[in-house]
Amino acid sequence: MRYDLLIRQVTVVDPGPEGVAVRAGQDILIQGSRIAAIQPTGQVDPASAARVIPGEGMVAMPGLINTHAHAAMVLFRGSAEDVPIEEWFNDYIWAMETNLTPEDIYWGALLAAVEMIESGITTVADHYFEMDQVAEAFVAAGLRAHLAWAMFGQNPREELDRTATFAARWHGAAADRIRVWMGPHAPYTCPYDFLQEVAREARRLGLGVHIHASETAEQVQSSLQRYGVTPVRLLERAGLMEGRLLCAHAAHATPEDISLMAAHRVGVAHCPKTFLKLAAGIAPVTAMRQAGIPVGLGTDGAASNNTLDLWEQMRLAALLQKHERRDARALPLHEALTMATWEGARALGEEERLGRMASGYLADLILVRLDGAHVQPVHRVEAALVYAVRASDVDTVIVNGQVLMEGRRLLTLDKAEILRQVQARADRLAQRAHGRRLQTYR
Amino acid sequence: MRYDLLIRQVTVVDPGPEGVAVRAGQDILIQGSRIAAIQPTGQVDPASAARVIPGEGMVAMPGLINTHAHAAMVLFRGSAEDVPIEEWFNDYIWAMETNLTPEDIYWGALLAAVEMIESGITTVADHYFEMDQVAEAFVAAGLRAHLAWAMFGQNPREELDRTATFAARWHGAAADRIRVWMGPHAPYTCPYDFLQEVAREARRLGLGVHIHASETAEQVQSSLQRYGVTPVRLLERAGLMEGRLLCAHAAHATPEDISLMAAHRVGVAHCPKTFLKLAAGIAPVTAMRQAGIPVGLGTDGAASNNTLDLWEQMRLAALLQKHERRDARALPLHEALTMATWEGARALGEEERLGRMASGYLADLILVRLDGAHVQPVHRVEAALVYAVRASDVDTVIVNGQVLMEGRRLLTLDKAEILRQVQARADRLAQRAHGRRLQTYR
Numbered sequence: 001m002r003y004d005l006l007i008r009q010v011t012v013v014d015p016g017p018e019g020v021a022v023r024a025g026q027d028i029l030i031q032g033s034r035i036a037a038i039q040p041t042g043q044v045d046p047a048s049a050a051r052v053i054p055g056e057g058m059v060a061m062p063g064l065i066n067t068h069a070h071a072a073m074v075l076f077r078g079s080a081e082d083v084p085i086e087e088w089f090n091d092y093i094w095a096m097e098t099n100l101t102p103e104d105i106y107w108g109a110l111l112a113a114v115e116m117i118e119s120g121i122t123t124v125a126d127h128y129f130e131m132d133q134v135a136e137a138f139v140a141a142g143l144r145a146h147l148a149w150a151m152f153g154q155n156p157r158e159e160l161d162r163t164a165t166f167a168a169r170w171h172g173a174a175a176d177r178i179r180v181w182m183g184p185h186a187p188y189t190c191p192y193d194f195l196q197e198v199a200r201e202a203r204r205l206g207l208g209v210h211i212h213a214s215e216t217a218e219q220v221q222s223s224l225q226r227y228g229v230t231p232v233r234l235l236e237r238a239g240l241m242e243g244r245l246l247c248a249h250a251a252h253a254t255p256e257d258i259s260l261m262a263a264h265r266v267g268v269a270h271c272p273k274t275f276l277k278l279a280a281g282i283a284p285v286t287a288m289r290q291a292g293i294p295v296g297l298g299t300d301g302a303a304s305n306n307t308l309d310l311w312e313q314m315r316l317a318a319l320l321q322k323h324e325r326r327d328a329r330a331l332p333l334h335e336a337l338t339m340a341t342w343e344g345a346r347a348l349g350e351e352e353r354l355g356r357m358a359s360g361y362l363a364d365l366i367l368v369r370l371d372g373a374h375v376q377p378v379h380r381v382e383a384a385l386v387y388a389v390r391a392s393d394v395d396t397v398i399v400n401g402q403v404l405m406e407g408r409r410l411l412t413l414d415k416a417e418i419l420r421q422v423q424a425r426a427d428r429l430a431q432r433a434h435g436r437r438l439q440t441y442r
Numbered sequence: 443m444r445y446d447l448l449i450r451q452v453t454v455v456d457p458g459p460e461g462v463a464v465r466a467g468q469d470i471l472i473q474g475s476r477i478a479a480i481q482p483t484g485q486v487d488p489a490s491a492a493r494v495i496p497g498e499g500m501v502a503m504p505g506l507i508n509t510h511a512h513a514a515m516v517l518f519r520g521s522a523e524d525v526p527i528e529e530w531f532n533d534y535i536w537a538m539e540t541n542l543t544p545e546d547i548y549w550g551a552l553l554a555a556v557e558m559i560e561s562g563i564t565t566v567a568d569h570y571f572e573m574d575q576v577a578e579a580f581v582a583a584g585l586r587a588h589l590a591w592a593m594f595g596q597n598p599r600e601e602l603d604r605t606a607t608f609a610a611r612w613h614g615a616a617a618d619r620i621r622v623w624m625g626p627h628a629p630y631t632c633p634y635d636f637l638q639e640v641a642r643e644a645r646r647l648g649l650g651v652h653i654h655a656s657e658t659a660e661q662v663q664s665s666l667q668r669y670g671v672t673p674v675r676l677l678e679r680a681g682l683m684e685g686r687l688l689c690a691h692a693a694h695a696t697p698e699d700i701s702l703m704a705a706h707r708v709g710v711a712h713c714p715k716t717f718l719k720l721a722a723g724i725a726p727v728t729a730m731r732q733a734g735i736p737v738g739l740g741t742d743g744a745a746s747n748n749t750l751d752l753w754e755q756m757r758l759a760a761l762l763q764k765h766e767r768r769d770a771r772a773l774p775l776h777e778a779l780t781m782a783t784w785e786g787a788r789a790l791g792e793e794e795r796l797g798r799m800a801s802g803y804l805a806d807l808i809l810v811r812l813d814g815a816h817v818q819p820v821h822r823v824e825a826a827l828v829y830a831v832r833a834s835d836v837d838t839v840i841v842n843g844q845v846l847m848e849g850r851r852l853l854t855l856d857k858a859e860i861l862r863q864v865q866a867r868a869d870r871l872a873q874r875a876h877g878r879r880l881q882t883y884r
Contacts, residue, residue, distance in 0.1 A: 074818075075819065077817075077818070077825075077826075077830065078820065078822045078829065078830065081822065081829075082770060084769075084771065088770075111815060111818065115816045118816070119816065273761065276762065279772070281768075282765070306825065306830045322719060323723075325721070327526075327721050328525055328719065329524050329525070330721070332524040333524060373553060373556040373560060373860075374560070374561065374749050374751065376861055377516075377517065377864050377865055377868035379519065379872055380523065383519075383521075383523045383748065384520055387523075387719075387749070388744075390751075391832065392834035418815075419813070419815070423818065426819035430821055
């Protein structure tokens with residue numbers, strides 16, 4: 001046996017800096033955690049692989065990269081509907097989040113892992129609380145994860161120490177499937193001097209920083225009044241752009257903000273469904289991409305986004321750039337596919353090993369069926385993937401060479417037990433009459 | 443046996459003029475083509491029904507109503523991507539449509555029927571060519587359909603006679619599952635005197651008229667220059683609002699147009715995905731609804747929309763009103779669910795018998811699973827249906843009392859044969875080098 005896994009006679013979709021290459025009739029050879037080779041079917045004897053997955057009629061592409069999530073918020077799915085962002089935070093989310101125990105977060109992260117694997121996500125950048133639980137859940141699931149423990153700067157030393165401890169335990173763990181980031185919540189919740197401390201600590205620990213910024217026009221106005229600069233400029237001033245920075249949303253980034261982010265190679269996580277739903281505006285993705293900013297896609301949390309479906313984000317991202325720019329040529333197929341994969345890897349600083357179908361890259365990939373009545377006939381594979389495929393068309397999911405789902409059967413997680421655990425917790429978690437809240441959105 | 447079918451212990455979702463009622467633990471009794479009763483489980487002996495479908499863990503709701511489609515255009519799915527509307531029509535669609543034979547349209551309509559049934563659509567208002575073939579396909583599928591044979595007014599007498607013959611054969615056929623409409627294409631393609639003739643003929647035959655209008659800002663400008671009035675006003679002037687009128691899109695309806703449509707009870711078919719994709723603008727749905735216009739949802743054709751998924755249209759409709767109005771309260775859950783069902787029935791003039799879960803209404807209904815990891819936990823059933831459910835969660839589809847799909851198994855159509863037929867035709871249909879076209883978009 002020369003190879004651990006052979007995926008045989010599949011159509012390979014490889015997104016990268018030059019566009020998207022589509023090649024039919026390929027064999028993918030996997031050795032350990034890496035893609036050893038991709039070559040036309042017939043050059044290798046199937047007996048030389050320990051395991052063979054037939055790929056006929058399917059597409060093999062990089063696993064989807066979810067650059068911004070709050071996975072355990074699936075616990076609050078559908079509990080805060082048709083409300084503006086202030087009410088969403090103050091009356092619902094920050095009230096309900098006080099109900100969470102570490103065990104709740106563990107089971108929520110597992111439910112999210114099921115949903116993400118079933119929809120073809122292989123890497124997630126998660127930003128939440130009780131991240132030891134989240135790390136345990138994702139390691140058990142077999143996912144790749146970039147984890148940030150949320151901080152508001154209410155107890156600066158304690159919060160910074162917690163992340164340092166978390167990083168010591170998890171950064172590079174599970175065969176380097178887990179990486180740790182620092183997670184200050186946002187410039188509108190964290191005091192400025194705390195942001196400066198985070199920047200210093202990030203440099204000391206060698207970690208990236210994952211933060212929310214410029215979510216609404218009001219936040220930008222408020223930052224201008226309070227600090228005289230936009231939230232994005234404030235991040236730079238606090239020193240946060242001296243290391244790797246991942247900025248969730250940046251929906252109201254100004255042209256100057258975009259230049260600044262591009263100059264500092266700041267990654268952006270674009271989560272269009274949440275932003276439509278909360279009526280918060282849509283990021284100038286086309287301008288960001290033109291400036292060279294790596295813009296990945298994110299599902300955000302299911303309390304605003306309702307699903308963790310990156311296909312839906314990809315489709316919305318493309319449709320909305322066309323709509324916002326009144327140009328049907330905007331954000332074409334190959335750009336949408338690249339954002340969901342390799343651009344996401346770039347936003348996380350993983351572009352050298354993740355997000356492409358090429359030999360030497362990590363074996364994080366998915367097989368997608370194109371034989372559904374809603375996909376046929378396939379005049380163009382890229383169009384099928386961006387505008388017709390559903391999350392339920394994902395057949396097989398592989399991370400780091402390990403098969404997590406095959407033929408839609410989950411191989412690492414006990415879905416029935418996870419659903420039982422979550423359902424048993426749902427009513428208690430939705431309680432808001434206690435009047436507590438984590439934070440106040442102003 | 444007193445009943446033909448009992449759906450047992452299901453959560454019933456009933457959208458109507460007063461909002462959406464959600465009632466758990468119900469039995470639905472069906473006799474012939476109608477809902478005989480809906481009542482709490484336990485009041486009727488299951489032995490009194492010829493057939494019992496267990497509904498536990500599922501929602502029963504009215505089948506989705508697709509108020510504007512070109513079903514057979516699934517044949518062109520994914521063949522005209524990232525192009526503006528002029529190019530889309532002139533260089534792709536109207537060129538490829540010259541390749542169609544009646545048999546192609548038959549198989550295309552069958553593929554569309556599979557996709558629609560699998561995604562929970564029970565009624566479709568279709569607008570295309572060779573409608574005898576489409577009628578045959580939909581009757582075989584068991585769908586309910588409102589069919590219009592497209593006319594450009596190039597050979598007025600021949601086109602009007604064709605519709606008259608079509609109506610004589612099909613209006614009220616298949617136990618009144620089929621209804622015929624007149625189908626002038628649009629005010630920008632049909633001569634004005636032809637529109638007047640259509641209005642007269644529609645009155646004579648007692649048929650409604652299904653037309654495209656005000657799709658782009660340019661069409662409105664062009665109508666103002668050519669006729670001195672908007673396309674919607676032109677329809678009224680031609681006499682088309684004297685009978686029932688269904689207006690696809692009306693994306694650029696002015697406030698005066700909206701008043702006019704409301705005064706004449708004109709129905710609107712809203713197809714947001716196509717309009718995002720072609721960058722043509724989004725209809726002022728909230729203003730239309732406030733004026734009392736019945737706004738249904740449509741999938742349009744798959745050459746622009748890529749799928750015939752009305753869940754996606756419902757979700758986009760809600761998200762886009764929030765976005766366009768910068769108000770997260772706009773188009774709330776109950777309105778979105780109603781638009782996909784009972785408002786669609788209103789737009790088609792079927793509101794007395796279709797689109798609700800109530801005794802006496804036609805037994806056109808679907809069962810939807812809510813147990814997916816992407817839907818759980820269910821804090822609110824309406825939120826699950828609008829923002830989390832996928833077309834693949836539709837489990838069972840019933841039209842006119844006939845079960846078309848159960849447990850996702852199609853009972854009326856041979857999907858494998860339909861896919862074979864379509865795949866064999868796809869390459870020939872995509873040919874454009876011949877230089878022919880049906881029409882020219884200016």
